[in-house]
Amino acid sequence: MDKLDLRKELKYLYAPRANKVEVVDVPRFPFLMIDGAIEPGKAPGISPLFQENMQALYAAAYTLKFMVKQRKENPVEYPVMALEGMWWVEDGHFDIKVKDNWFYTVMILQPDLVTMDLFVQALDQMRKKKGDQPAFSRLRLELFEEGRCMQILHVGPYDAEPATVAMMDAFASKNGYIKCGKHHEIYLGNPLRADPSKLKTILRHPIQEK
DSSP: EEEEOOOTHHHHHHHBBBBBBEEEEEEEEEEEEEEEOOOOOOOOOHHHHHHHHHHHHHHHHHHHHHHHHOOOOOOOOOOOEEEEEEEEEEESOOOOTTTTTTTEEEEEETTTTTTTHHHHHHHHHHHHHHOOOOOGGEEEEEEEEEEEEEEEESSOOGGHHHHHHHHHHHHHTTTTEESSEEEEEEOSSSSTTTOOGGGGGEEEEEEEOO
């Protein structure tokens, strides 16, 4: 059985250094995606819709993984990639302490061998096993090209991210870039298990020259 490890192949995108902002060019990749918004008075950790979307996203990712691994012709084993999230607000005011106006897309990178036909088959399999859950209809497989970005590894709790974001802003200003697109996070740790002070999160943001 062939093995594929995108984490190793794409190390330049998924293993940045802490305390050093880097510029990377992110090509087009297929992603499992699902969109949502945090409900009033809630936060990601206690949002029912966010939890529902996350369960659907992981169910699809693991269903596809095992479908590819167990197929009769050309089976391939690969690890499920890290969870990623793009976050933004539509009222023009982002505050890390106020989370109930956040919109998001959560997503997981897929290998090229995951096709649209395979995705449709996975959804059918999930519905047969778990019933026709509303979140399943919100899932999509989509090509996404982020282009020129700056990124850095943030080590510590999520609420401490503003200091790392400030480093990114200073880097952009010094090197003649301006931000564009959405704030992007890649979660390398499990907040339910890891010590918050040791959580590792890649912060990424699209940039363009001034």
